[in-house]
Amino acid sequence: MPVRVEGPLRLARRCARSSPRQWPWTLILNYFHGTERIAYPPRPLETTDAPTGMAPTAGDIAYFAPWGNVAMYYADAADDAGLVPLGRLDPRAADALAGLDENATVIIRLA
Numbered sequence: 001m002p003v004r005v006e007g008p009l010r011l012a013r014r015c016a017r018s019s020p021r022q023w024p025w026t027l028i029l030n031y032f033h034g035t036e037r038i039a040y041p042p043r044p045l046e047t048t049d050a051p052t053g054m055a056p057t058a059g060d061i062a063y064f065a066p067w068g069n070v071a072m073y074y075a076d077a078a079d080d081a082g083l084v085p086l087g088r089l090d091p092r093a094a095d096a097l098a099g100l101d102e103n104a105t106v107i108i109r110l111a
Helices: 010-018 091-097
Strands: 002-006 025-028 031-032 036-039 058-064 069-075 084-087 103-110
Touching: 002 036, 025 036, 069 084, 084 091
Parallel strands: 002 103
Antiparallel strands: 025 103, 031 036, 036 069, 058 069, 058 084
16 A cells, blocks of 8 residues: 655655665554554664654654654554654545554655
């Protein structure tokens, strides 16, 4: 299932310029906390000077810097200082996240 990322992806775009072969991402998603699907990008993202901390809502996509994983939210979640906001998922992709099988494979492309 292709997942389209929308919004101002300042961090993701900076990473894309420095590592163009990293995009698109093909990721295997796992359930986490009943609010999100998580996966590990091919390489860690550079988070120097990136804004951190957010209370994610359904459709948000973020990088959890302490663990190095990407989180895609299908439900609202608690505020977390370790999250680096990346943007928003296409609304259809956000709705579909909860219904995907465990270990589903998705593709994330820059908008």
